Amino acid sequence: MTDGDRTLTRRETLRAAVALGGSTGLAACLDLEGQPTEAGGTDRGTDRPAGTESEAELPSRQHAWNEFSRTDEHGNPVPARHHVLLLADYVGDGPVDDGDRTQAENAFRELEETYRWESDGLLFTVGYSPAYFDRYDEPLSESVDLPQPAALAPFEDPSFDTPDLLVHLASDRASAVLEAKQALFGELETANGSEVTETIDGTVELVDRRTGFIGAGLPAEHDDVDGVPDGAVPEDAPLFMGFKSGFRQNQATEDSVTIAEGPFAGGTTQHLSLLRTELDQWYNQDSREQRVAKMFSATHAAETLVEGVGDNLGDSSLVAETGVADRVEDDAFEKGVVGHAQKLARARDEGGDPRLLRRDFATVDDGQTGVHFLSLQEGIMDFIRTRNAMNGDDVANVGGVGTKNNNGILQYVTTVRRGNYLLPPRSKRSFPRPS
Amino acid sequence: MSPRRNPTRRDFIATSGVALGVSVAGCATGDDAADETPSEAAPGGTESTPEGTEQGRGNELPTASAQERPLVHIPAHQDGMRMVGMEEVGPYMVAMSYTLLHDFWILTGKEKIYVQIEDGQGLHLMATVWDPEYNQRIPLGSPPVEVRAAESGDSVTKKSLWPMLSQQMGPHFGDNVAFPEEGEYTVQLSFDPVSARQLGEYRGRFTDAVDAEFDLLFRTDITNNIRERFVDEAGQAGALEPMETDMQPDGRLADAASLPGEHGGIVESGAAEFVVQVLRRAPAGIDSSGPYLAVSARTPYNQYPLPFMGLRATVANAGEEVREPLKAAVHPELGYHYGAPFPAIAMGDEVTLSVGAPPQVARHRGYQTAFLEFDDTTLTLGDGT
Numbered sequence: 107m108t109d110g111d112r113t114l115t116r117r118e119t120l121r122a123a124v125a126l127g128g129s130t131g132l133a134a135c136l137d138l139e140g141q142p143t144e145a146g147g148t149d150r151g152t153d154r155p156a157g158t159e160s161e162a163e164l165p166s167r168q169h170a171w172n173e174f175s176r177t178d179e180h181g182n183p184v185p186a187r188h189h190v191l192l193l194a195d196y197v198g199d200g201p202v203d204d205g206d207r208t209q210a211e212n213a214f215r216e217l218e219e220t221y222r223w224e225s226d227g228l229l230f231t232v233g234y235s236p237a238y239f240d241r242y243d244e245p246l247s248e249s250v251d252l253p254q255p256a257a258l259a260p261f262e263d264p265s266f267d268t269p270d271l272l273v274h275l276a277s278d279r280a281s282a283v284l285e286a287k288q289a290l291f292g293e294l295e296t297a298n299g300s301e302v303t304e305t306i307d308g309t310v311e312l313v314d315r316r317t318g319f320i321g322a323g324l325p326a327e328h329d330d331v332d333g334v335p336d337g338a339v340p341e342d343a344p345l346f347m348g349f350k351s352g353f354r355q356n357q358a359t360e361d362s363v364t365i366a367e368g369p370f371a372g373g374t375t376q377h378l379s380l381l382r383t384e385l386d387q388w389y390n391q392d393s394r395e396q397r398v399a400k401m402f403s404a405t406h407a408a409e410t411l412v413e414g415v416g417d418n419l420g421d422s423s424l425v426a427e428t429g430v431a432d433r434v435e436d437d438a439f440e441k442g443v444v445g446h447a448q449k450l451a452r453a454r455d456e457g458g459d460p461r462l463l464r465r466d467f468a469t470v471d472d473g474q475t476g477v478h479f480l481s482l483q484e485g486i487m488d489f490i491r492t493r494n495a496m497n498g499d500d501v502a503n504v505g506g507v508g509t510k511n512n513n514g515i516l517q518y519v520t521t522v523r524r525g526n527y528l529l530p531p532r533s534k535r536s537f538p539r540p541s
Numbered sequence: 542m543s544p545r546r547n548p549t550r551r552d553f554i555a556t557s558g559v560a561l562g563v564s565v566a567g568c569a570t571g572d573d574a575a576d577e578t579p580s581e582a583a584p585g586g587t588e589s590t591p592e593g594t595e596q597g598r599g600n601e602l603p604t605a606s607a608q609e610r611p612l613v614h615i616p617a618h619q620d621g622m623r624m625v626g627m628e629e630v631g632p633y634m635v636a637m638s639y640t641l642l643h644d645f646w647i648l649t650g651k652e653k654i655y656v657q658i659e660d661g662q663g664l665h666l667m668a669t670v671w672d673p674e675y676n677q678r679i680p681l682g683s684p685p686v687e688v689r690a691a692e693s694g695d696s697v698t699k700k701s702l703w704p705m706l707s708q709q710m711g712p713h714f715g716d717n718v719a720f721p722e723e724g725e726y727t728v729q730l731s732f733d734p735v736s737a738r739q740l741g742e743y744r745g746r747f748t749d750a751v752d753a754e755f756d757l758l759f760r761t762d763i764t765n766n767i768r769e770r771f772v773d774e775a776g777q778a779g780a781l782e783p784m785e786t787d788m789q790p791d792g793r794l795a796d797a798a799s800l801p802g803e804h805g806g807i808v809e810s811g812a813a814e815f816v817v818q819v820l821r822r823a824p825a826g827i828d829s830s831g832p833y834l835a836v837s838a839r840t841p842y843n844q845y846p847l848p849f850m851g852l853r854a855t856v857a858n859a860g861e862e863v864r865e866p867l868k869a870a871v872h873p874e875l876g877y878h879y880g881a882p883f884p885a886i887a888m889g890d891e892v893t894l895s896v897g898a899p900p901q902v903a904r905h906r907g908y909q910t911a912f913l914e915f916d917d918t919t920l921t922l923g924d925g926t
Contacts, residue, residue: 396652506900
């Protein structure tokens with residue numbers, strides 16, 4: 107596969123194939139995955155595991171991914187490397203009929219039978235927006251906190267995603283996320299060696315398809331797009347801004363983001379935003395110390411707590427251990443800068459734990475760098491509280507900090523889209539009723 | 542595909558970066574402009590450091606002469622600028638202009654980084670923003686800017702402009718922007734609500750986000766004609782005069798004598814001047830009807846405001862001490878200043894000013910060593926100065 111006059115590496119090709127989608131992308135992926143990997147490459151061969159036949163082996167929560175993912179040496183779950191987001195509308199007006207409900211469930215069930223429920227196979231969730239629930243006369247159960255998406259800062263002006271449903275496909279294998287989409291929409295006769303008989307085709311209409319990736323090496327391979335200087339992203343960075351995230355101690359647990367009561371007990375809520383990153387100044391003008399101060403805290407920079415992309419941090423960004431969460435205002439005044447992680451550490455719940463389980467990933471959709479910021483939380487208010495902490499309004503006129511300047515990474519990130527979804531428990535994932 | 546990894550564009554740049562990065566010391570570069578510009582322009586050879594190398598890049602390497610120079614000094618040359626346009630948007634007047642590519646220093650805390658001129662053709666874009674009613678420049682943080690090719694709509698750059706201070710332009714928002722080719726471009730600026738307190742007649746005035754758009758013609762024959770003058774007094778204490786235009790205020794704050802309230806005195810620290818005023822009643826927008834301490838922190842000579850600084854006042858009277866952070870604020874007569882209500886403050890009190898974070902503005906030449914280190918300073922209100 108070539109791009110202009112240069113030859114793409116294996117990893118670039120796999121990412122590009124996911125972005126391209128369709129039969130061409132899938133063919134390119136399968137072809138490449140069938141070849142021996144380059145030294146140090148982490149994409150797997152074609153010996154893809156078979157699906158999960160027994161329903162008993164499947165978790166009751168759609169978002170139960172951690173125990174089915176690899177973990178790194180520090181015990182952090184390693185997110186699947188390739189991601190596809192499918193935004194779709196139900197074809198009918200008014201309540202969904204039972205035939206369509208059964209058809210969708212059969213299709214989702216068949217995906218599980220086709221791919222093993224693990225990051226080496228396929229992990230997926232199906233979420234529903236407030237717009238979806240509007241079709242019913244009954245309101246959505248009050249036990250679910252799922253407002254319409256809204257702008258969450260005076261300095262943002264996002265568009266709102268209002269598809270009926272959002273399917274999130276994730277796998278370490280580029281071929282799996284591509285093929286699963288095509289299987290789901292009845293574009294293939296076989297997938298992962300088994301016959302495709304069930305599809306959601308005819309019940310929904312695809313309105314948007316978004317793609318992305320996360321993992322050491324992937325961003326550096328894809329820096330030939332707008333928003334990032336060529337060659338600037340560290341070779342081993344998992345995301346475009348050059349630092350690791352998703353440390354176990356700074357993530358909510360799957361248990362804590364799970365809705366405890368009501369008809370959707372066992373489910374969770376999902377927020378998806380598209381953040382565009384503009385990293386010219388980040389890499390060409392800011393120094394490493396300035397980047398560490400803005401991403402973590404001035405203390406992290408002064409005490410050189412972060413080496414490279416932050417692997418040395420282990421399973422924690424050290425915002426709690428260093429006490430910087432309690433020094434946001436002091437740092438704004440005395441140091442003139444507050445860190446992104448430092449601000450977020452203030453958004454903990456009553457038990458002192460983070461409110462969000464981040465499952466975000468990088469993207470170069472539309473030829474521009476960005477992040478599909480996908481997070482899970484018990485209610486959308488948990489997301490709003492966390493975002494408010496990130497906005498840093500309270501320090502926007504303290505000392506050297508402004509609305510965006512020296513206020514974490516706000517200067518480099520623009521929110522372009524926002525959408526909210528309910529992920530019902532697995533048993534209700536197919537066109538749920540509101541209560 | 543070969544199992545051996547073919548070199549990517551990234552590899553090419555990584556290995557050739559040193560050779561490509563050589564740039565011209567001084568303020569002017571670009572394909573044609575460089576020919577007319579002596580390459581060693583800075584006084585005493587400052588900044589004639591290996592800026593093109595990875596080692597030199599991002600670091601200001603101080604030289605002996607830099608250490609001997611006054612903190613605020615006259616830079617080696619004075620540049621002209623071109624006005625792109627002026628537009629009234631919401632409560633603001635916005636002027637968009639440009640000059641030759643400039644080097645400058647950005648600041649995070651006390652970490653100061655030298656930003657060199659990149660190779661290639663481009664402009665130093667500058668936006669100045671003021672309130673047309675009282676002619677005060679308004680601090681807006683780091684406004685996002687997007688430059689697009691007019692015909693294709695293709696984005697050329699998207700970034701946030703740095704809040705900056707230069708001797709000729711005063712407080713403005715700017716950065717260098719590379720242009721791929723000559724032609725027509727559109728420049729869109731977005732302004733977030735002002736985070737500084739809005740006081741008096743300014744209360745609630747700067748609370749909406751607004752956009753401004755300008756058409757910009759990029760032609761090297763125009764940029765080559767931007768006049769430059771080499772300054773004989775380079776390196777001496779002083780500052781270039783503010784750029785005179787009929788169309789916009791020059792950015793100077795009012796003289797101490799013209800500020801509202803009782804004049805408490807002027808102290809100096811870190812090469813900055815701090816004009817201290819006491820207003821008998823706090824202006825609208827402050828949750829107090831008692832007196833208000835206003836400190837106008839400014840550059841020497843040109844009297845430009847120094848924004849985004851941590852400033853604290855300790856007011857002592859007969860053994861009683863009150864210590865408060867002063868918040869940045871804008872006011873029609875005081876302009877940009879720092880202030881807080883002090884219910885019992887009166888002439889004769891001792892006021893000690895201490896600085897936390899130095900002013901977090903990027904600095905152009907002549908200001909790069911100033912306003913970084915401050916000592917606590919004390920004055921007795923109304924006593925002399």
